[in-house]
Amino acid sequence: MEGAESNTVHEATAAALGFYYQSQFALLTLVSQTADDAAVAIERLDDVELKANGQTLLYQLKHSIQENPPPVTLACVALWKTIKVWIDAIPLVSLADTTFHLVSVGSVPSDSPLMALCDTQADREPLLQAMLEEANRVIEERAADQAACVKPRHASRVKGCEAFRALDASTRSSLLRRIRIQHGNVTVGQIPEALSKYLHILPKEQRFQAAERLLEWWDQQVIYTLCGKRDRVIQRSEMEHSISSIIAHLDDEKLVADFDMVSHPDDYKADGMLYRQIALVQGRPSDISRAVREQWRAAKQRSKWIVDKPQMRSKIAGYDAKLAEHWSDLHARMAEDCEHLSPSEVESKGLDLLRWTHDLAPKEVEPIAPSWSGHYYVRGTYQVLAIDLQVGWHADYLKLLKD
Template identity: 75%
Template structure:
């Protein structure tokens, strides 16, 4: 993000967005490349390192959150800092098989000699001479400052300029032939939309949702690579496999069990009405623990569906009605059979209904969608309805719990 010799202290959010940009841009490049063997690593030899068709593609990214991003010029810090990084990497790569990219959200001025790096076919000799002159000027002015015992100018660019001048002429020319600038690139906020434009096989209305889901998965993979929980390299085939699993989730009728086998926090307490409903029918600790667990899972599943797909609200409400109808058929019959029964017998009959919601209802009631396979949703939703007193287990639950 450096564009001039400056000691300006940037807001921490800019630095955070800069790294986030590296992560998301790496995925964008992997999708853009379309070569089956493509793979990417972040923060290894460079900000982003891509292997494709036997070539190493190194990317230095210069993001900016300014409304008018600063241009990339021959005197900017970003250019010379980037050159220093690449010069240091030369012993670690095969120069003949490596391409170096400076990616910037800002422009390259039309009259700048750096325009030669925006086009593979342009002669780069004039640029090489201009860069040598600039590097020599920086070194000479710093030498003058030492003689005059004043603060040295160009501190941020000095190492890059010195390293460029110290290169053997043949290596310097070879390096310059393999450098490219990608100006006016998308910003971090524009990446989801840009990524969606490359998902050509999906219906247009699903592309942005798929891109956002893919980015969420990608962010986790990047964290895992950096903390050693997985291989540092992520392959294109992994992206394709993940995308194929995301596609079925884009349709309302294709719902996945996100909380199957996920347990609630140890200190989680459900609404007190859940416990009161179970106590009325003499439920055992195992009945209560199962009810709390499934209620937590169902509540989080509903929240996720509504957050990700607000249009599912009506589907969820209709399914609640289906569950209430199934409960009503059994509860009404139970109430009719309660005449002349003792309180203990009535409670026992209610306990049977509670256990029906756990054991049989997930199999007997049609699932919320044809793809749904998680029993916890039916079990837990009955508990949510019980908390609202929409359903209950005891024959007189409304009377006994009205206060």
């Protein structure tokens, strides 16, 4: 019983991996296409159905978890089951615009007539005759067994053989011309690596991680297609959008604090508005020197990001808005508290707000990216915003600096 339980688990594993292989192979097929209209569906007309450039490509997949996968031969059950599936699909497609692909982890023996299906230029007439002979043999041997009242052989292949023999000669030849065999293919465990090779837009060290994230997104889409939560067909444009999102997230995670502990040039002078803003709240020399240093670092960092990663422009703008919102909440409350205070007390409140940007803001405002650790960016960006009068330290800074 222990052995039987083990075999049952093994069979379930093979079946589960077989379906997962279909899903991942569909993504690998889609990412290899260049046509903008490329799209795939799973478990519709075939295991995988690809439409691209007005053509339909149907794929039957034969996966194996064996160390030495079984070869694809004329006596192979998988071959004749596949033939039956394709013959059943003929009324549903335009044969002239459809190609049929048998994708196998196992290989076709070099001396097999099926090698003709691995070469689009090969003569397929000898293969046609060999397949008819095999179909006739299977059907005749099964009939003989039935006549002898013994258990008929070839139960798994006979329907495919009968369907192939029943085709008229023209359709049979046309079908065979449209069949391709892709043998010796990658296994389910090798697909992430194979997928990463198509992500040329990314640096080499990021490709495998991006491939794994793309597969996570893809798995969810496939599940949704099968349970009716979305269209059965997944478009190439959807995949491209997902890749763009993955690239953006990977960029976020790899933001480096390039100017941490880097000093500005000795002769550097910030925009005059920075000094005027601090003067309004009677900032000390230490407040000024710190503001100038962090403004220089933040400005250099922003410039470098935009040059190296142009897509960072929108992220920088969004983060500016976040910083301005945090400042606005504090500034509005401060302005209310200053209504009945003396000018010197108002300046003191403003100086506290300036120093908040240096001391507490880097801790209270979430960083621009999860991995970001450069506190100078928050401190310095507040000074960048102050130069543009988007933020200020004095309760009436806009009125006082309107000239």
